[in-house]
Amino acid sequence: MPQFSSTRRVRHAATEMFDLVADVEKYPQFVPLCGALKVKSRTPKGEGVEVLVADMTVSFKLLRETFTSRVTLDRPRLQILVEYLDGPFSRLQNRWSFRADGEHACDVEFFIDYEFRSRTLAVLMGAMFDTAFRRFADAFEKRADEVYGQPAR
Numbered sequence: 001m002p003q004f005s006s007t008r009r010v011r012h013a014a015t016e017m018f019d020l021v022a023d024v025e026k027y028p029q030f031v032p033l034c035g036a037l038k039v040k041s042r043t044p045k046g047e048g049v050e051v052l053v054a055d056m057t058v059s060f061k062l063l064r065e066t067f068t069s070r071v072t073l074d075r076p077r078l079q080i081l082v083e084y085l086d087g088p089f090s091r092l093q094n095r096w097s098f099r100a101d102g103e104h105a106c107d108v109e110f111f112i113d114y115e116f117r118s119r120t121l122a123v124l125m126g127a128m129f130d131t132a133f134r135r136f137a138d139a140f141e142k143r144a145d146e147v148y149g150q151p152a153r
Contacts, residue, residue, distance in 0.1 A: 003113040004133040012144045014078050014098040014106035020144050021080055021096050022073045024054055030143045032132040035059030040068070048075035053085070060128050065121070067092070090117045110136060 010017060027034040036057040043051045052071040057064055067087025073080055078099070084092035097109040112133060116122035 002115065003111070005109070005111040006134075006137050007107055007109045008137045008141070009101065009105060009107050010141050010144060011105050012141075012148055013104055014100040016148050017106055017108055017140070017144060018073075018075065018078050018080070018096075018098045020140060020147060021098075022075075024052065024071065026143075027056070030139050032135045032139055033058045033060055033128070035064060036066075049073065050075075069094075084114075088117055088121055089114055091115045108137070108140070 012020075024037055025039060027037045034056060036059075037054060039052050039054045041053045045051055050073045052073065053068065054071055055066050055068050057066045065088045067089060068085040069092070070083045070085055071080065072083075078097065080096040082092075082094035092112070092114040094112045095109070099107045099109070101107055110133075
């Protein structure tokens with residue numbers, strides 16, 4: 001039952017980081033292992049909450065796996081919840097939280113809990129997934145610097 005969590009202080013506003021993570025269509029440009037991402041539906045739920053259903057294709061060398069998840073974008077609470085719907089996992093849950101620390105900094109909390117349905121796939125992709133999740137924070141922070149500019153030191 002692998003899981004990974006990370007809290008990282010970044011020099012960008014919490015709302016900027018929320019927007020960056022919520023822009024899932026851009027993931028193939030910078031997220032490790034993300035070969036493709038297609039939003040199948042978007043449903044506004046009112047009061048700044050939107051629910052997406054999306055297919056994400058994870059690619060590594062010759063392996064390609066696609067899974068479907070429901071993504072709840074909760075802008076008022078600055079939280080993103082990803083719930084697994086279909087694909088190669090028996091379980092997958094992912095949470096992002098963004099806590100402002102002043103006007104131009106925030107703490108980004110990332111948590112993922114997952115388990116592959118197939119033991120073979122777990123062996124083939126498990127270590128690579130762990131490495132990728134550890135690189136996620138770097139990828140999103142680097143992307144924030146590209147989109148919003150380098151923060152003042």
